[in-house]
Amino acid sequence: MAxxxxxxILSAYADGEATPLERRRLEEHLAGCKACGVRLAIILxxxxxxxxxxxxxxxxxxxxxxxRAAASxxxxxxxxxxxxxxxxxxxxxxxxxxxxxxDDAFPRYGLAFGLAAFLVVGVWFQKRQDxxxxxxxxxxxxxxxxxxxxxxxAQGGQPSAAGQDQDGDESED
Amino acid sequence: xxxxxxxxxxxxxxxxxxxxxxLARGLAGPSVSYDGTVSVRGAKGRSKKMRVRxxxxxxxxxxxxxxxxxxxxxxTDGAREWVFDKRLNKVWQGAGPGSPxxxxxxxxxxxxxxxxxxxxxxxxxxxxxxxxxxxVALRRRLWIDRExxxxxxxxxxxxxxxxxxxxxxxxxxxxxxxxxxxxxPDSPAGALKAGRLDxxxxxxxxxxxxxxxxxxxxxxxxxxxxxxGVELVAHRxxxxxxxxxxxxxxxLSLFQxxxxxxxxxxxxxxxxxxxxxxxxxxSWSDEGGVLGWTxxxxxxxMVAPLxxxxxxRIAESVR
Numbered sequence: 008m009a010x011x012x013x014x015x016i017l018s019a020y021a022d023g024e025a026t027p028l029e030r031r032r033l034e035e036h037l038a039g040c041k042a043c044g045v046r047l048a049i050i051l052x053x054x055x056x057x058x059x060x061x062x063x064x065x066x067x068x069x070x071x072x073x074x075r076a077a078a079s080x081x082x083x084x085x086x087x088x089x090x091x092x093x094x095x096x097x098x099x100x101x102x103x104x105x106x107x108x109x110d111d112a113f114p115r116y117g118l119a120f121g122l123a124a125f126l127v128v129g130v131w132f133q134k135r136q137d138x139x140x141x142x143x144x145x146x147x148x149x150x151x152x153x154x155x156x157x158x159x160x161a162q163g164g165q166p167s168a169a170g171q172d173q174d175g176d177e178s179e180d
Numbered sequence: 181x182x183x184x185x186x187x188x189x190x191x192x193x194x195x196x197x198x199x200x201x202x203l204a205r206g207l208a209g210p211s212v213s214y215d216g217t218v219s220v221r222g223a224k225g226r227s228k229k230m231r232v233r234x235x236x237x238x239x240x241x242x243x244x245x246x247x248x249x250x251x252x253x254x255x256t257d258g259a260r261e262w263v264f265d266k267r268l269n270k271v272w273q274g275a276g277p278g279s280p281x282x283x284x285x286x287x288x289x290x291x292x293x294x295x296x297x298x299x300x301x302x303x304x305x306x307x308x309x310x311x312x313x314x315x316v317a318l319r320r321r322l323w324i325d326r327e328x329x330x331x332x333x334x335x336x337x338x339x340x341x342x343x344x345x346x347x348x349x350x351x352x353x354x355x356x357x358x359x360x361x362x363x364x365p366d367s368p369a370g371a372l373k374a375g376r377l378d379x380x381x382x383x384x385x386x387x388x389x390x391x392x393x394x395x396x397x398x399x400x401x402x403x404x405x406x407x408x409g410v411e412l413v414a415h416r417x418x419x420x421x422x423x424x425x426x427x428x429x430x431x432l433s434l435f436q437x438x439x440x441x442x443x444x445x446x447x448x449x450x451x452x453x454x455x456x457x458x459x460x461x462x463s464w465s466d467e468g469g470v471l472g473w474t475x476x477x478x479x480x481x482m483v484a485p486l487x488x489x490x491x492x493r494i495a496e497s498v499r
Contacts, residue, residue: 138243139444140415142472142481145435146465148413149483152424153431153467 204283216352233457262365
């Protein structure tokens with residue numbers, strides 16, 4: 008597992024909340040990864056600093072403001088006050104996982120993604136510019152013109168009747 | 181029995197002239213003056229009568245009404261040509277069509293065959309058959325006066341056999357004397373004047389501004405054709421310039437597309453051609469021959485009831 012996969016476990020490990028399996032995997036990883044060792048040390052030091060700080064006093068209207076905030080949240084259709092379902096928990100977990108992956112991937116792949124998106128848009132735009140002109144459109148325009156050309160109308164050309172242009176003898180040897 | 185008929189048969193086949201030379205003679209035309217009446221049939225079967233009087237190289241052709249009054253007059257002195265439309269009271273003038281293509285140029289595009297053609301307008305003729313080698317251009321049949329070389333009858337067909345154009349002399353007389361004034365250009369007072377193939381500055385500016393394209397027009401067209409107008413054909417966000425030409429019977433269209441515009445030929449038969457102007461293709465439609473090519477960054481397409489040799493000559497002259 009890559010270092011990014013241990014970040015969540017590091018925090019749980021520092022809090023003493025990692026499962027036995029997570030503890031064993033992390034300790035195996037830490038044996039060979041200096042960077043994660045440094046991260047763990049930072050987390051533990053932060054915990055120590057935070058623990059040493061006096062706890063801030065709760066604001067006097069904390070309870071009231073919390074109750075107001077709770078009242079303004081839309082109640083789920085299934086009813087107020089019910090514990091989130093396992094499906095809901097799974098969806099939240101998936102969402103957090105995806106967001107975590109995005110946060111991890113974007114700094115590395117964001118530029119490539121942006122470039123790819125630009126290329127796709129560019130190709131689409133170019134294809135639109137290169138859309139073929141149907142030659143039938145031109146032939147139709149020509150046909151319309153040949154039927155209505157002013158010089159022809161001026162001459163009052165009449166449809167040729169059968170044999171009309173058969174003047175003169177026509178015998179073939 | 182067979183042998184008895186052999187001398188006559190042998191004499192008839194031995195008398196056939198060389199096809200290319202016969203064609204060349206017809207293209208060059210008579211060297212003597214003549215006067216004749218021609219029936220011309222163009223698009224959708226419209227038929228017109230034409231009076232032709234020539235004292236080579238000068239010639240006068242008039243499309244006449246049922247009473248014989250001239251409606252459209254074409255006068256050429258060999259070097260220049262004037263076209264007068266009586267209804268529009270307009271004169272187009274410009275360079276003449278020049279020398280016809282040589283027979284050799286036709287031989288590059290057609291298989292040429294000659295046979296006896298019977299009599300047309302009372303004159304004995306050779307029949308010359310022009311079959312396009314490509315299979316996607318117009319086929320032609322010409323009946324050529326055996327003695328004088330005048331093309332007495334001319335028919336064009338699409339590859340599927342549909343008739344595109346027909347013309348035939350119903351009467352012709354040779355050696356007639358003509359009044360020299362017949363071959364002076366008609367320019368009645370007050371007539372509008374225009375270049376035969378040129379756009380005026382206003383037309384050119386409008387075409388350029390509307391389409392964003394620098395207009396490209398031919399410097400050569402067959403005798404009688406004039407620029408009648410310029411229109412725009414819209415396709416989505418593209419504007420295609422449509423240059424319209426006519427000789428009073430037939431129509432010729434030249435389309436200019438924006439750079440990089442690809443042409444969708446559909447399922448039409450086509451063959452690739454190589455012009456001095458650039459790569460192109462030849463095809464055909466119900467309206468006649470189709471020639472498309474690229475010139476610089478411009479796409480051009482021509483539609484006309486003309487043979488491939490004429491289409492290519494026009495394309496090569498586009499500037």
